Amino acid sequence: MNQEKRKFPIWSWIWFILGAIYFLVPLYATLRHSLRMERDVIGFKAYVRAFEDPNFLQTFFLSNMLAVATIIASIILIVPTAYWIRLRLPQARRITEFITLMPFVIPAIILVFGLIRVYSAPIGIPFTDIAFLQPLTTTHFGTYILITAGYMVLAMPYMYRSVDTGMRTVDIRTLTEAAQSLGAGWFTIVTQVILPNIRSALLSGALLTFAIVVGEVTLASFLGVDAFGPYLFLIGQHKAYEPAALSFVTFLLTWFAMGVIQLVTGGQGQTAGAH
Amino acid sequence: MAQNSLSLPQSAKEPSNLKNWFGVTPFFLFAILFIALPSFYLVEGSFINQDGHFTLQNYIDLFTTPTIVEAYKLSIKISAATAIGGGIFGFLLAYAITVGGLPNSLRSALITFSGVASNFAGVPLAFAFIATLGRRGFVTLLLKDNFGWDLYRAGFDLYTFWGLTAIYMFFQFPLMVLVMVPALDGLKKEWREAAENLGATQFQYWMRIAMPVLLPSILGAMILLFGNAFGAYATAYALTGGRLGIITIQIGAQIRGDVLHNPGLGYAMAMGMVIIMAVSLAGYSWLQKVSERWLR
Numbered sequence: 366m367n368q369e370k371r372k373f374p375i376w377s378w379i380w381f382i383l384g385a386i387y388f389l390v391p392l393y394a395t396l397r398h399s400l401r402m403e404r405d406v407i408g409f410k411a412y413v414r415a416f417e418d419p420n421f422l423q424t425f426f427l428s429n430m431l432a433v434a435t436i437i438a439s440i441i442l443i444v445p446t447a448y449w450i451r452l453r454l455p456q457a458r459r460i461t462e463f464i465t466l467m468p469f470v471i472p473a474i475i476l477v478f479g480l481i482r483v484y485s486a487p488i489g490i491p492f493t494d495i496a497f498l499q500p501l502t503t504t505h506f507g508t509y510i511l512i513t514a515g516y517m518v519l520a521m522p523y524m525y526r527s528v529d530t531g532m533r534t535v536d537i538r539t540l541t542e543a544a545q546s547l548g549a550g551w552f553t554i555v556t557q558v559i560l561p562n563i564r565s566a567l568l569s570g571a572l573l574t575f576a577i578v579v580g581e582v583t584l585a586s587f588l589g590v591d592a593f594g595p596y597l598f599l600i601g602q603h604k605a606y607e608p609a610a611l612s613f614v615t616f617l618l619t620w621f622a623m624g625v626i627q628l629v630t631g632g633q634g635q636t637a638g639a640h
Numbered sequence: 641m642a643q644n645s646l647s648l649p650q651s652a653k654e655p656s657n658l659k660n661w662f663g664v665t666p667f668f669l670f671a672i673l674f675i676a677l678p679s680f681y682l683v684e685g686s687f688i689n690q691d692g693h694f695t696l697q698n699y700i701d702l703f704t705t706p707t708i709v710e711a712y713k714l715s716i717k718i719s720a721a722t723a724i725g726g727g728i729f730g731f732l733l734a735y736a737i738t739v740g741g742l743p744n745s746l747r748s749a750l751i752t753f754s755g756v757a758s759n760f761a762g763v764p765l766a767f768a769f770i771a772t773l774g775r776r777g778f779v780t781l782l783l784k785d786n787f788g789w790d791l792y793r794a795g796f797d798l799y800t801f802w803g804l805t806a807i808y809m810f811f812q813f814p815l816m817v818l819v820m821v822p823a824l825d826g827l828k829k830e831w832r833e834a835a836e837n838l839g840a841t842q843f844q845y846w847m848r849i850a851m852p853v854l855l856p857s858i859l860g861a862m863i864l865l866f867g868n869a870f871g872a873y874a875t876a877y878a879l880t881g882g883r884l885g886i887i888t889i890q891i892g893a894q895i896r897g898d899v900l901h902n903p904g905l906g907y908a909m910a911m912g913m914v915i916i917m918a919v920s921l922a923g924y925s926w927l928q929k930v931s932e933r934w935l936r
Contacts, residue, residue, distance in 0.1 A: 374736070374740050374741035374742060376736070376740070377735070377736035377737075377740030377741055377742045378736070378742070380729075380732040380733050380735070380736040380740075381733065381736050381737070381742060381746060381750070383729075384729070384733045384750065384753075384813070384817075385753075387809070387810065387813070388753055388757055388810075388814075390772060390778070390779060391768040391769055391771070391772040391810065392768065393778070394768065394771040394772040394777060394778035394779065395767065395768040395771045395772070397771070397778060398771040398778070442666060442667055442670055443667070445663070445666075446663075446664050446666070446667040449660075449663035449664055450664065453660045453663065454660045454661065454663065454664060457661070457664055461664070461667065464667075464668075464671045464675065466921065467671075467675050469867060469871075469917065469921050470914060470917045470918045470921055471675070471678075471679060471914060471917070472870075472871025472872075472873070472888070472913070472917065473871070473873060473874075474871070474873040474888045474891050474892060474895075475682070475871075475891070475910050475913060475914060476675075476678060477895070478678075478682060478891065478895050478906075478907075478910050479677075479678025479679055479681055479682045479910075480674070480678050481895065482678065482681045482682065482685065483677050483678050483681050514670070514673070514674045515674065517670070517674070518674055518675055573759070576759045577759070580762050580763065580764060581762070581874075582762050582763055582874040582877070582878070583873050583874050583892075587892075587895055587896075594762065594763055594874070597763045597764065597767075598763050598877075598878050601763065601766075601767055601878065602881070608767045609767055609768075609771050611764070612763070612764035612765075612767040612768055613764075615760075615764040616756075616760055616764060616768070619756050619759055619760050620756045622759075623752055623755040623756045623759065624752060626755065627748070627751070627752045627755065
C-alpha cells in the first residue's frame with residue numbers, strides 16, 4: 366500500500382474519471398433534454414407540463430401507496446420471522462435465507478407469469494368444485510393485493526438482509542430477556558423493544574423497497590395496474606420532453622433514497638462504536 | 641403471537657420443538673403462496689401438451705424453435721458481454737477507491753453513486769440513454785458536430801445488441817463495485833508487506849498473491865452480473881417496445897397473448913430461464929464460499 370501511496374495514483378484517477386463520465390453523462394443529457402421544450406429557451410416547461418397531467422398525479426400516488434403497503438406488509442412479515450429465527454429457531458436460518466434469495470432465480474417477468482397463472486383462476490380444493498379463493502386478477506382490490514405480494518417477493522432479499530443485519534448489531538437476546546423479566550409479552554417485545562432498536566436497518570430496507578417499487582414496470586403492466594412505471598412508458602411513446610423530465614425526477618428520488626441509506630447506515634456504524 | 645411467558649430462551653441447547661416452528665408459519669405460508677405455488681404452476685404447465693397430457697416435447701421444442709433459440713442466444717450474449725465488461729470496469733473502479741490510493745471522500749461518493757446506479761433501471765434508464773446515445777442524443781450530436789464522427793453511420797444503433805449492452809453497463813459496473821469493495825478491503829496489508837520484504841515487485845504481488853485470492857470473488861461477482869442482466873426486462877422493453885428479441889421480451893409476448901400458440905412451450909421457455917438463473921446463483925454462492933477462506 367505504501368508504494369502506491371507514494372506516487373500519484375494516475376491509473377486510479379483515470380478509472381475513477383471514466384466511471385464518473387459513464388455515470389454523469391446520461392444524467393446530464395437527460396436533464397439537458399428536459400430543459401429544452403421551448404425552442405431556444407432553457408426552462409422547466411416540460412416539468413410543469415408533466416406535473417400538470419392528472420394521470421401523472423394519479424399513477425404516481427398509486428405507486429407510492431403500493432410502495433408504502435409493500436414496506437409495511439414486509440416489515441410485519443419479516444421482522445417477527447427474522448427475530449424468531451435469531452432467538453429460537455436458528456435451524457430455520459438456511460432455508461429462510463434461501464427463500465429470500467429466490468427473486469434472483471425467479472426474475473419479475475417469471476414471477477408475474479406464475480402469479481397470473483395461479484391467481485387468474487379460482488383456486489379450489491382438488492377434485493371438487495369448491496372454490497375457496499375467487500380469482501384475484503378480476504377485481505381492483507384483488508389485483509392490488511397480488512401486486513403488493515409480488516413486490517414483497519422482489520424486495521425480500523433486501524428487506525430480510527437489512528433486518529437481519531440490524532438484529533445482529535443489537536443484542537436481541539439480552540433485550541428480550543430484559544423485557545421478559547419486566548413482564549412484557551411477545552407483541553410488546555417486538556413492537557416496543559426490537560423495532561425501535563433496528564430502526565435504521567428498517568429505514569434502509571424501506572428506502573430500497575421504495576426505490577424498487579415506485580418505478581417498477583414489469584409486474585404493474587402485466588397485472589394491468591395503472592402505476593407510475595407503465596405511465597412513464599406510455600408517455601415515452603408519444604411525448605418528447607416530459608418523459609425526460611420525469612426520468613430525471615425518478616433519478617433524483619433514487620438518489621435521495623440511497624443518500625439517506627448511506628447516511629443512516631454510516632451513522633449506525635459510528636453509534637455502534639460509541640456504545 | 642402467544643402471550644405466554646416462556647422461560648429464558650436458551651435455544652442453543654434446547655431441543656428443537658415443533659412449537660418454535662409456529663413462529664415462522666406466516667413467512668413460510670407467504671413463500672408457498674407467492675413463490676412456490678406460482679413456480680410449481682409453471683413447472684407443471686411446461687410438462688403438459690395442448691391436449692392436457694404429460695409430455696417432454698415442450699423441452700425438446702425449446703431447442704428446435706428458431707425464435708426461442710435466438711432469444712436465448714441474444715440474452716446470453718448481452719448478459720455475458722455486460723458481465724465481463726462491467727465486471728472488469730467495476731473491478732478497476734473498486735480497485736481505484738480501495739487499494740488504489742484515491743482520497744476517502746471519492747470512495748464514499750462512488751459507493752453512493754453505485755447504490756443509485758445499480759437501482760436505476762427500467763423505463764427512466766432507457767429514456768436517459770435515448771437522450772444520450774439516441775439518433776439525436778447528446779453524445780451522438782456532440783461527436784458528430786465536433787469531431788465529424790457519426791456513430792450511427794459507423795454501425796452503432798441504440799436499439800440493437802450494442803445499444804442495450806451500453807445501457808446495461810450503467811447498472812452492471814456499479815453492482816460490481818458494490819460487490820468487490822468488501823473483497824478488496826479484505827486484502828491484508830501484511831500480505832503485501834511480506835511480499836515486498838521478500839523482494840517481490842508490484843506485478844508479482846498482484847499476479848501471485850492478490851489475484852489468486854480475489855479471483856473467486858471476481859468470478860462470482862461476474863456470474864451475479866450475468867444473472868442480473870439475464871433477468872432484466874423493463875429496460876429492454878422500454879427501449880425497443882419489444883422489438884429486440886431477448887428471452888425476457890419473448891416471455892413477455894407469450895404472457896400478453898399466446899404468440900407461440902402453445903402455452904406449454906411458453907412455460908418451458910420460462911423454466912429454461914429459471915434453470916440458467918439458478919445455475920448462476922449456485923455458481924455465485926459456491927465461489928463466494930471459496931473466496932471467504934481467505935478474505936475476512
